[in-house]
Amino acid sequence: MSGFAAIGECMIELSGANGDQWRMGFAGDTLNTTWYVRALTDTDFAVDYVTAFGDDPFSVKQRRFLRDNAINTAHSPTIVGARPGIYAITLTGSERSFTYWRNDAAARHLADDPDALAKSLDGRQVIYFSGITMGILSPKSRQNVLNAVSNARRQGSLVVFDANYRPRLWENADTARQVLSNAFHVTDIALPTFPDENALFGDATPADTATRIAGYGVREIVVKDGTEPALVIAGGTTTEVPTVRANAVDTTGAGDSFNGGYIASRLAGLDPLVAAINAHKVAARVVEFHGALAPMDEAKKAFNA
Numbered sequence: 001m002s003g004f005a006a007i008g009e010c011m012i013e014l015s016g017a018n019g020d021q022w023r024m025g026f027a028g029d030t031l032n033t034t035w036y037v038r039a040l041t042d043t044d045f046a047v048d049y050v051t052a053f054g055d056d057p058f059s060v061k062q063r064r065f066l067r068d069n070a071i072n073t074a075h076s077p078t079i080v081g082a083r084p085g086i087y088a089i090t091l092t093g094s095e096r097s098f099t100y101w102r103n104d105a106a107a108r109h110l111a112d113d114p115d116a117l118a119k120s121l122d123g124r125q126v127i128y129f130s131g132i133t134m135g136i137l138s139p140k141s142r143q144n145v146l147n148a149v150s151n152a153r154r155q156g157s158l159v160v161f162d163a164n165y166r167p168r169l170w171e172n173a174d175t176a177r178q179v180l181s182n183a184f185h186v187t188d189i190a191l192p193t194f195p196d197e198n199a200l201f202g203d204a205t206p207a208d209t210a211t212r213i214a215g216y217g218v219r220e221i222v223v224k225d226g227t228e229p230a231l232v233i234a235g236g237t238t239t240e241v242p243t244v245r246a247n248a249v250d251t252t253g254a255g256d257s258f259n260g261g262y263i264a265s266r267l268a269g270l271d272p273l274v275a276a277i278n279a280h281k282v283a284a285r286v287v288e289f290h291g292a293l294a295p296m297d298e299a300k301k302a303f304n305a
């Protein structure tokens with residue numbers, strides 16, 4: 001087993017608005033985590049982003065962007081006539097909210113071909129996916145993802161999942177609860193965010209979130225909560241790990257970069273508490289930049305500080 005593969009949607013991102021002038025980049029929760037795993041692992045460690053691309057000029061740029069940053073795309077298909085989704089970031093102070101145009105995005109077809117998906121995940125040390133990955137898909141494709149992930153897990157892959165609840169993606173809250181619970185059932189490491197879990201499952205505290213997720217059989221859980229400490233549940237013990245101070249300008253991708261820092265640390269053999277400390281350091285630096293993707297060298301400096 002070697003390498004990392006994440007499954008999800010790479011969108012066009014509009015960030016850093018200055019009046020009507022925007023900066024265009026590429027982002028999406030699972031891609032953001034992939035970016036930070038790439039930044040924080042050795043160059044000979046294979047990192048893949050598993051998605052579906054369109055065939056328009058922006059999709060071509062996405063593939064080039066990933067390639068230029070040493071992120072491979074496994075067996076991700078190209079869908080003729082399709083194009084990427086877009087989102088724009090609105091800031092209230094440093095707190096982000098998103099406007100999306102993504103209903104017909106190419107990535108919605110990422111699991112249409114179960115064989116290609118299985119090949120993309122084959123032999124990976126770590127597989128990462130999210131509730132956004134599941135939310136954009138048809139019921140049949142959601143099942144294809146769950147099958148592919150659980151088969152890979154049976155072969156020895158470690159599965160990491162963040163529910164990242166985005167209400168607009170779901171037909172209704174009951175479906176979201178059902179699909180996300182199914183995903184937690186095939187997860188080894190859960191990296192949820194408390195406000196998302198509170199919104200969907202009504203958990204009163206981060207400890208309640210951890211208890212519920214442990215009930216799905218997940219043995220390693222980190223519950224993030226903005227500037228509040230993260231709750232780390234591993235090896236039968238529960239520990240609060242405080243965050244790192246930052247001059248935050250845009251919190252987009254905070255949780256995703258935390259996940260990248262956490263996964264890279266665990267891949268390096270560090271224990272969960274040290275992994276959470278490193279993850280906070282990375283996320284605290286990422287919120288000091290506009291958009292989800294901070295420069296890789298800045299993430300690396302924070303990780304090693």
Ligand SMILES: Nc1ncnc2c1ncn2[C@@H]1O[C@H](COP(=O)(O)OP(=O)(O)OP(=O)(O)O)[C@@H](O)[C@H]1O
Nearest residue numbers: 193224225226246248252253254255256280283284
């Ligand atoms: N203002 C901040 N200052 C320092 N660190 C922060 C700040 N906001 C977030 N973080 C860091 O990011 C982590 C995740 O934050 P949060 O729970 O807000 O993520 P999130 O809502 O999942 O983010 P996203 O979904 O945009 O990736 C925190 O555990 C912390 O390490």
Ligand SMILES: O=C(O)C(=O)C[C@H](O)[C@H](O)CO
Nearest residue numbers: 027028029132252253256292
């Ligand atoms: O909200 C989404 O679907 C995105 O993927 C956009 C952002 O990059 C992501 O939410 C940040 O976690």
